[in-house]
Amino acid sequence: MLIFGVLDILPxxxxxxxxxxxxxPEAVRALSSKLGLDRPAPLRYASWLQxxxxxxLGQSVAYDTPIAELIVERLAVTLPLALLAMLLTTLIxxxxxxxxxxxxxxxxxxxxxxxxxxxxxxxNFWFAILLILVFSVQLGxxxxxxxxxxxxxxxxxxxxxxxxxLLPAIALALVQAAILARITRSAVLDVLxxxxxxxxxxxxxxxxxxxxxxxxxxxxxxxLTVMGLQFANLLTGTxxxxxxxxxxxxxxxxFQAIANRDLGVVQxxxxxxxxxxxxxxxxxxxxxxxxxxxxxxxxA
Amino acid sequence: MSTAPGFIARMxxxxxxxxxxxxxxxLAASALLSLAWTPYPAREIDIPNKLLPPGAAHWxxxxxxxxxxxxxxxxxxxxxxxxxxxxxxxxxxFGVALGLLAAARRGWVEEAVMRLxxxxxxxxxxxxxxxLTAIYGPGLLTSIVAIGIFNIPVFxxxxxxxxxxIWAREFVLAARACGKGAARITFEHVLPNIASLLIVQATIxxxxxxxxxxxxxxxxxxxxxxxxxxxxxxxxxxxxLFQAPQLAIWPGLxxxxxxxxxNLMGDGLRDLLDPRLARQR
Amino acid sequence: MACATCSTRAWxxxxxxxxxxxxxxxxRDLRVRLETARGPADALRGVSFSLRRGETLGLxxxxxCGKSMTALALLGLLPQGARISGxxxxxxxxxxxxxxxxxSPLRGNRIAMVFQEPMTALNPLHTVGAQVAEPLRVHxxxxxxxxxxxxxxxxxxxxxxxxxxxxxxxxxxxxxxxRQRVGLAMALACAPDLLVADEPTTALDVTIQGEILDxxxxxxxxxxxxxxxxxxxxxxxxxxxxxxxxxxxxxIVESGPTPAxxxxxxxxxxxxxxxxxxxxxxxxxxxxATIPGRVPELTDLPAGCGFAQRCAWAVDACRAxxxxxxxxxxxxxxxxxxxxxxxxxxxxxxxxxxxx
Numbered sequence: 001m002l003i004f005g006v007l008d009i010l011p012x013x014x015x016x017x018x019x020x021x022x023x024x025p026e027a028v029r030a031l032s033s034k035l036g037l038d039r040p041a042p043l044r045y046a047s048w049l050q051x052x053x054x055x056x057l058g059q060s061v062a063y064d065t066p067i068a069e070l071i072v073e074r075l076a077v078t079l080p081l082a083l084l085a086m087l088l089t090t091l092i093x094x095x096x097x098x099x100x101x102x103x104x105x106x107x108x109x110x111x112x113x114x115x116x117x118x119x120x121x122x123x124n125f126w127f128a129i130l131l132i133l134v135f136s137v138q139l140g141x142x143x144x145x146x147x148x149x150x151x152x153x154x155x156x157x158x159x160x161x162x163x164x165x166l167l168p169a170i171a172l173a174l175v176q177a178a179i180l181a182r183i184t185r186s187a188v189l190d191v192l193x194x195x196x197x198x199x200x201x202x203x204x205x206x207x208x209x210x211x212x213x214x215x216x217x218x219x220x221x222x223x224l225t226v227m228g229l230q231f232a233n234l235l236t237g238t239x240x241x242x243x244x245x246x247x248x249x250x251x252x253x254x255f256q257a258i259a260n261r262d263l264g265v266v267q268x269x270x271x272x273x274x275x276x277x278x279x280x281x282x283x284x285x286x287x288x289x290x291x292x293x294x295x296x297x298x299x300a
Numbered sequence: 301m302s303t304a305p306g307f308i309a310r311m312x313x314x315x316x317x318x319x320x321x322x323x324x325x326x327l328a329a330s331a332l333l334s335l336a337w338t339p340y341p342a343r344e345i346d347i348p349n350k351l352l353p354p355g356a357a358h359w360x361x362x363x364x365x366x367x368x369x370x371x372x373x374x375x376x377x378x379x380x381x382x383x384x385x386x387x388x389x390x391x392x393x394f395g396v397a398l399g400l401l402a403a404a405r406r407g408w409v410e411e412a413v414m415r416l417x418x419x420x421x422x423x424x425x426x427x428x429x430x431x432l433t434a435i436y437g438p439g440l441l442t443s444i445v446a447i448g449i450f451n452i453p454v455f456x457x458x459x460x461x462x463x464x465x466i467w468a469r470e471f472v473l474a475a476r477a478c479g480k481g482a483a484r485i486t487f488e489h490v491l492p493n494i495a496s497l498l499i500v501q502a503t504i505x506x507x508x509x510x511x512x513x514x515x516x517x518x519x520x521x522x523x524x525x526x527x528x529x530x531x532x533x534x535x536x537x538x539x540x541l542f543q544a545p546q547l548a549i550w551p552g553l554x555x556x557x558x559x560x561x562x563n564l565m566g567d568g569l570r571d572l573l574d575p576r577l578a579r580q581r
Numbered sequence: 582m583a584c585a586t587c588s589t590r591a592w593x594x595x596x597x598x599x600x601x602x603x604x605x606x607x608x609r610d611l612r613v614r615l616e617t618a619r620g621p622a623d624a625l626r627g628v629s630f631s632l633r634r635g636e637t638l639g640l641x642x643x644x645x646c647g648k649s650m651t652a653l654a655l656l657g658l659l660p661q662g663a664r665i666s667g668x669x670x671x672x673x674x675x676x677x678x679x680x681x682x683x684x685s686p687l688r689g690n691r692i693a694m695v696f697q698e699p700m701t702a703l704n705p706l707h708t709v710g711a712q713v714a715e716p717l718r719v720h721x722x723x724x725x726x727x728x729x730x731x732x733x734x735x736x737x738x739x740x741x742x743x744x745x746x747x748x749x750x751x752x753x754x755x756x757x758x759x760r761q762r763v764g765l766a767m768a769l770a771c772a773p774d775l776l777v778a779d780e781p782t783t784a785l786d787v788t789i790q791g792e793i794l795d796x797x798x799x800x801x802x803x804x805x806x807x808x809x810x811x812x813x814x815x816x817x818x819x820x821x822x823x824x825x826x827x828x829x830x831x832x833i834v835e836s837g838p839t840p841a842x843x844x845x846x847x848x849x850x851x852x853x854x855x856x857x858x859x860x861x862x863x864x865x866x867x868x869x870a871t872i873p874g875r876v877p878e879l880t881d882l883p884a885g886c887g888f889a890q891r892c893a894w895a896v897d898a899c900r901a902x903x904x905x906x907x908x909x910x911x912x913x914x915x916x917x918x919x920x921x922x923x924x925x926x927x928x929x930x931x932x933x934x935x936x937x
Contacts, residue, residue, distance in 0.1 A: 117560060117563060117564065118556075118560065120559075120563060121507075121556045121557075121559040121560035121563060122552070122556045122559075123511055123514050123515065123531075123534075123552060123555050123556065123559075125514075125515060125518050125534065126534055126548075126551075126552030126555065126556065127552075129534060129537070129538050129541070129548045129552065130548065130549075130552070132538075132541060133541060133545050133548055136541075137541055137542055137545060194701065195696065195698055195701035195702050196701065196702055196703055196704040196705075198658065198696070198702075199696060199702045199703065199704075199764070199767070200704070200715075201658060201685075201688065202656055202658060202688055202689060202693070202694045202696075203688065203689035203693075203715055203716045203719065203767060204685045204686060204687070204688035204689030204690050204716060204719055204720055205685065205689075205715070205719055206681065206682075206685050207681060209719070213715075214704050214707075217706050218704065218705070218706055236425065236426040236427055239426060239427065239430070240426070240515050240518065240519065243518075243519060244538070254427065254430070255430065255519065258430055258431060266431065270427060270428075270431070273427065291706065292705070292706055293705075293706065293751045293753075294705055294751070294753050
């Protein structure tokens with residue numbers, strides 16, 4: 001609702017915006033009534049909500065197809081991409097973070113910290129281009145962009161699909177992994193300094209048992225929280241990365257829609273993304289309470 | 301805080317800070333230099349000499365329109381700095397003001413400010429920046445404003461949090477007992493104490509702003525031709541990846557080094573200005 | 582690993598008179614050096630003592646004297662970068678120089694430790710029952726069910742109220758005293774031969790302190806295990822241990838049976854410690870006697886007696902070299918349990934009877 005409100009408040013009649021500066025007053029009026037913009041705001045909101053529930057999100061002006069269809073089609077690319085990137089991020093970051101904490105102040109630690117500084121500084125689209133340079137242009141292992149599709153009849157396949165998503169996922173994962181690695185390292189170091197770790201060692205647990213049974217679980221909560229926050233960044237990242245690799249995903253759709261002044265599409269996608277972010281953070285909160293019983297008292 | 305000479309001595313010893321500061325100095329110097337001189341006029345198109353590899357005449361080569369890469373990089377630095385300074389400036393001016401207000405007034409004012417900040421956070425930043433540039437037209441100014449708007453809640457939140465903890469301290473209580481008003485306390489006590497925190501955050505946000513501007517330019521929504529911009533240079537380079545791969549390296553490197561420098565400087569400042577802030581081990 | 586029960590062996594010549602063959606712990610010339618920001622610090626400078634099976638030994642001193650460091654050294658839990666030399670023989674086995682793989686089977690199993698801060702000693706994310714059962718599962722490979730049953734028995738033994746419900750409770754749901762009982766239960770799980778208690782009651786309310794100390798005494802009696810109790814509190818020592826070691830500046834300055842030490846107060850530092858206690862019934866306005874000066878920095882210890890700077894009776898010889906441990910002549914009072922009472926002071930004979 002907030003999003004709707006904001007988009008509505010923005011100065012400039014939406015129809016006007018859509019038609020561009022050269023629109024004639026008649027054309028604006030015509031489009032307005034077609035889009036129902038001449039109805040008062042609350043009514044429009046209500047009918048939009050109604051449509052939402054039914055799965056009817058209206059027509060895209062630019063593509064002239066139902067928006068819902070468009071979104072679902074693009075999600076088939078964006079969602080796997082985001083998940084793949086998240087997976088890569090998590091694997092790399094957790095391993096690097098724990099490794100760095102275990103080798104605190106020694107070479108391994110310093111190395112990881114340096115690498116993560118670089119990772120944060122490198123723009124992900126530049127990294128993507130470099131990846132293309134090395135793996136596509138020089139080595140020819142991957143295509144430089146485009147997406148074949150998930151099904152064989154569209155000229156693609158499961159393996160093909162994943163293949164096209166691998167480089168983009170790596171590019172997306174870079175910055176996130178760097179940040180998450182630092183957080184993980186920090187969290188693990190915090191826990192290692194706690195008294196109960198000493199108690200566990202005094203009970204005779206081996207270093208490895210202490211790490212697995214005591215340290216990791218206790219370090220999980222802050223790490224999880226950050227991962228939830230990162231998801232939002234990941235989603236925005238897909239907008240840029242999908243453009244780099246010309247992937248027909250949600251990010252690209254948003255971008256093109258904005259360029260085409262296709263406001264309906266934009267509105268719905270922004271709504272969807274925001275909802276996704278909220279949902280993810282909710283899941284993270286639930287998980288956190290499940291892991292740390294003290295949080296129940298604090299009031300979720 | 302230690303005396304000035306002691307502080308400067310510590311500064312020199314902090315290796316990552318020095319490195320960061322050096323990189324930032326390089327960035328600033330490039331921009332300043334470009335105002336006075338560049339090897340070639342950055343916008344000069346010289347088609348016969350297009351896509352030259354690095355050589356004696358053009359140190360880093362030329363792009364698809366024959367423009368000298370070094371000159372483009374130098375002038376591009378201007379856009380990056382402009383975005384950084386103005387966007388962070390906007391963020392600090394409004395964000396800090398809001399944060400201080402929230403901490404001083406508490407109650408519904410604080411709630412309102414924080415809700416507003418949360419609300420803005422909910423929108424993926426880049427996305428809304430894209431939207432704004434789309435609605436108002438692409439360009440450097442629009443992207444600066446868009447990025448600036450997103451700095452406001454960041455600073456508001458940090459300011460409010462830090463200010464609250466200062467308000468709770470005893471010397472503020474003493475000041476209030478003396479009858480000092482909220483405004484005076486804010487300016488005389490709260491602000492000086494959170495200044496170092498804000499400076500550190502400012503360098504971080506500066507780095508983020510540069511990255512954001514680069515992304516927007518890459519997408520074609522930031523600086524428009526013929527104004528040089530590192531992000532857009534990368535976009536152009538991508539189309540020529542097979543013919544002139546080296547074009548993709550320099551602008552990205554420029555961005556990465558600038559951001560790295562700012563980050564290192566920010567971390568170093570954090571260690572130097574207030575050891576209590578240092579979270580790093 | 583040497584058999585823990587058959588440690589009968591002839592004692593190699595030393596001055597300990599009347600030692601029976603069951604020497605559980607024998608520490609000789611233990612030295613620990615730490616690397617600090619200000620240079621190397623000698624946390625322990627030649628600590629020697631021994632402990633028999635079933636015996637209770639107290640280690641008393643102020644902060645920084647090295648008592649906790651001694652405890653950590655016994656368990657092999659010194660901080661990284663600490664260098665240890667000397668000998669720690671536990672049931673005939675040398676502990677100094679043992680690597681992790683050899684040390685962890687002993688910890689929690691034959692030697693156990695209880696720590697000072699019950700509020701932070703337990704993992705907040707694991708249930709109490711799980712944490713008590715952990716040493717059982719690690720060292721005795723008990724099944725989950727068997728370990729849980731044993732954990733319940735242990736919690737009952739340490740008199741944790743409502744033990745059955747508490748098995749599945751989390752540490753933050755328990756009070757400090759209760760958490761310390763849990764800590765004791767964890768330490769006792771595998772019936773260790775030696776219990777090291779590092780200031781177990783310091784962080785607790787005064788009313789609970791007595792309960793916990795009584796509990797420890799009872800457990801020690803019941804199981805026949807040895808106890809090394811560390812504290813800075815004279816009262817705690819008086820009621821809990823039969824022999825006492827007084828530490829200062831990383832060395833033991835006095836050692837002997839508790840009643841003997843208490844009554845003779847041979848070493849000037851011990852005298853100072855006792856003198857510093859507030860006394861009930863003292864005349865109004867009596868100033869609290871304090872030991873002048875401060876504990877020296879470990880990085881900066883003097884060449885001679887560590888206490889010389891603050892000692893009212895110090896002479897040049899005291900400052901020249903660390904004084905040796907000398908037997909205190911049991912001339913004045915018949916408190917003698919057969920174990921030697923010794924103190925590290927050059928002027929013992931001259932100082933004579935204390936003015937207690």
